[in-house]
Amino acid sequence: MRKNILILGVFLVLVGCTVAENNNKYFEPAYIKSQMTKTSYWQLNNPLHELCDWTNGAFYSGLFAAWETTNEDFMYKAMMYMGEISQWRPCNTGPMDRANDVAIGQIYIDLYRIEKKQEMICPLTDTLHAFMSSTYQPKGHKVQTWWWCDALFMEPPTLVKLGVTLKDDRFLKYNDLKYKECYDLLYDQEEHLFARDIMYVIKGDGNDKYEANGKKVFWSRGNGWVVAGLVKILTELPLNYPERPFYEKLYKEMCAKIASLQQEDGLWRTSLLDPASFPGGEVSGSGFFCYALAWGINNNMLDKKIYLPVVEKAWTGLDNNVDEKGKIGWVQPIGDYPVQNFNKGSWEIFGTGAYLLAGSEVIKLKR
Numbered sequence: 432m433r434k435n436i437l438i439l440g441v442f443l444v445l446v447g448c449t450v451a452e453n454n455n456k457y458f459e460p461a462y463i464k465s466q467m468t469k470t471s472y473w474q475l476n477n478p479l480h481e482l483c484d485w486t487n488g489a490f491y492s493g494l495f496a497a498w499e500t501t502n503e504d505f506m507y508k509a510m511m512y513m514g515e516i517s518q519w520r521p522c523n524t525g526p527m528d529r530a531n532d533v534a535i536g537q538i539y540i541d542l543y544r545i546e547k548k549q550e551m552i553c554p555l556t557d558t559l560h561a562f563m564s565s566t567y568q569p570k571g572h573k574v575q576t577w578w579w580c581d582a583l584f585m586e587p588p589t590l591v592k593l594g595v596t597l598k599d600d601r602f603l604k605y606n607d608l609k610y611k612e613c614y615d616l617l618y619d620q621e622e623h624l625f626a627r628d629i630m631y632v633i634k635g636d637g638n639d640k641y642e643a644n645g646k647k648v649f650w651s652r653g654n655g656w657v658v659a660g661l662v663k664i665l666t667e668l669p670l671n672y673p674e675r676p677f678y679e680k681l682y683k684e685m686c687a688k689i690a691s692l693q694q695e696d697g698l699w700r701t702s703l704l705d706p707a708s709f710p711g712g713e714v715s716g717s718g719f720f721c722y723a724l725a726w727g728i729n730n731n732m733l734d735k736k737i738y739l740p741v742v743e744k745a746w747t748g749l750d751n752n753v754d755e756k757g758k759i760g761w762v763q764p765i766g767d768y769p770v771q772n773f774n775k776g777s778w779e780i781f782g783t784g785a786y787l788l789a790g791s792e793v794i795k796l797k798r
Contacts, residue, residue, distance in 0.1 A: 457747050463794045466753060467497045467787055473757030474783040475509050483517040485585055486765070488534025490780045492663075493787030495541050500791045514539055520554040529562055530582035536589035537663070540596055552593070559593065563605050572629050577613040579767070580625040584656035588663035595667045606664075607674045614681070623688040624649040624703060625657050627767055642705035642769075649703040650769050655719030658685050659788065662726045679732070686727055689720050690741045697748025698761075702769035709771055714752050714761045718785025721745035725792035739798065746793045749786055759786050 456462050471494055480486045491510055498506035519539055522532045536555040543551040567576045577583065587606050594602030617626045626632045631648045633639045640648050661682045668675050692703050698712025699720060725742045727733030752761050752775070760775040762782030 457750050458743070458793065458796070458798060460794055463790050464501045466750060466757075467790045468501055468503055469757035470753060470759060470783055470786060471497050471503070471506055471757075474780060475505075477758070479780045481522060482513045483520065483522040483532075483535045485522070485528075485531035485534040486780050487513070488531075488537060488585065489784035490787075491535065491538040491784070493784030493791075495538055496791035497787040500794055510538060510542060514542060514551060518554065519551045521558045530577055530586035533558060533562075533589045534585040537592060540589065540592040544596060552596075555589070556593065556597075559590065559602065563601070574629060575609075575612050575616065577609050578616070579628040580613065580617050580653045581627070581656045581767075583610065583613060583625075584660035584663075587660050588667070591664050591667045595669075603668075603672070603674075607677075611677075618681075619647065619649075622647060622649065622704070623684040624654050627653040631768070642702055643708045644705045646704035648768065650767075651699050651701050651703055651713045651716030652719070652763060653716075653767075654685065654689065654703065655716035655785065658682065658689065658723040659719040659785070661685070662723050665730075665732075666726075682723075682727070683732065686724055686733055686738070690724065690738060693720075693741055693744065696751075697744035697746075700769075701763050701771075705769075709769055711774065712748055712752070712761055713763050713773075714749060714759055715763060715779065715782040715785045717745060718749055718782065718789045721749060721789035722785065722792055725789065725796060729792055729795045739796070742793065742796065743798075746789060749789060753786070759783055 474490060475494075491513060494506055494510060497503070498510070517535070521536055524532055533555065536552075536559075539551055539555055569575065572578065577586065587610055590602045590606040594600060594606070616629060617632060618624075619626060619632075626648070627650045631640055631650075633647060642648055661678055664678050665675070665682060668678065689699070689703075692699060692706075694700060694706055694712065696712050698714065698717040700706035700709040700711075701713040701716070702709045721742060724733065724738050724745070728735050728738055728742065749759075753759050758778055759782050760778055761773065762777050762779045763770060763773050764777060764779060
């Protein structure tokens with residue numbers, strides 16, 4: 432009997448070691464680089480949308496981070512090809528979507544900083560100057576320039592990157608103005624989350640929207656856009672910039688709330704406050720959250736003891752949704768509110784971008 436107990440004890444120790452080793456593999460630099468390379472390669476060979484589209488703004492943002500991490504030549508060539516085919520121009524989908532139109536500008540600026548060729552940012556600069564001098568025309572619930580929270584990923588990082596690159600405060604001040612307008616319109620001071628747009632803000636007029644459990648509607652990817660955009664802003668802004676404390680406070684508030692909503696599989700559900708109604712982890716929002724939280728640890732903005740376990744669970748959950756070819760599943764399709772119509776086979780190009788951004792910060796963690 433004692434012999435059996437000893438054997439069982441040894442077995443449990445070995446199982447424990449095996450589990451630890453399996454978990455640790457997710458955080459080995461070589462493994463992370465191989466996963467980033469595989470997913471990048473698969474996505475580049477399975478393109479979606481116009482190259483300058485906002486969806487590709489998210490993907491190529493992740494691809495640039497992946498290139499910085501892996502130094503893979505095919506990634507850099509793909510980004511240069513995208514810029515050249517697009518003639519370094521923002522997309523042109525009409526004035527209502529102009530924040531979306533300049534999301535791709537983030538990558539133009541990143542590449543310009545390396546190549547130093549004016550043609551890589553001149554069309555973007557001209558477009559932003561036109562935006563900044565134009566008068567917005569409200570229409571229905573689209574009451575201001577950035578009327579939906581996704582916009583806070585699409586345009587602010589481009590404005591801030593360009594302002595810092597050109598040493599032109601006009602871009603920074605315009606961003607501050609429009610960002611705070613969106614914040615005042617959509618940020619919930621009690622929940623520390625953003626409503627997707629004004630239709631999901633509780634107004635008490637009898638038309639308010641709630642989830643099945645009675646909670647307010649807060650969309651995972653929508654808040655993922657916001658917090659990922661905040662990381663990009665904080666990465667660029669000088670430490671002594673007068674409005675930096677506003678962005679830091681917002682970032683920390685959101686990160687604390689987001690961390691509290693993580694589910695057992697390490698991911699977040701498409702509806703943040705009603706996870707039971709939306710089974711299956713939503714990988715694009717979760718990828719942006721993992722990226723933002725890991726960045727905060729790496730830059731001493733978040734307490735490592737509190738947030739590292741959250742990031743470890745998140746990265747493991749994300750990586751478990753990468754198939755053997757490099758396709759990333761459980762990505763909610765394009766939309767503007769929480770939905771249930773997706774599964775492990777569902778993918779979108781911005782899901783890959785979020786995964787690559789997350790990997791670029793997870794690999795830097797000192798565990």
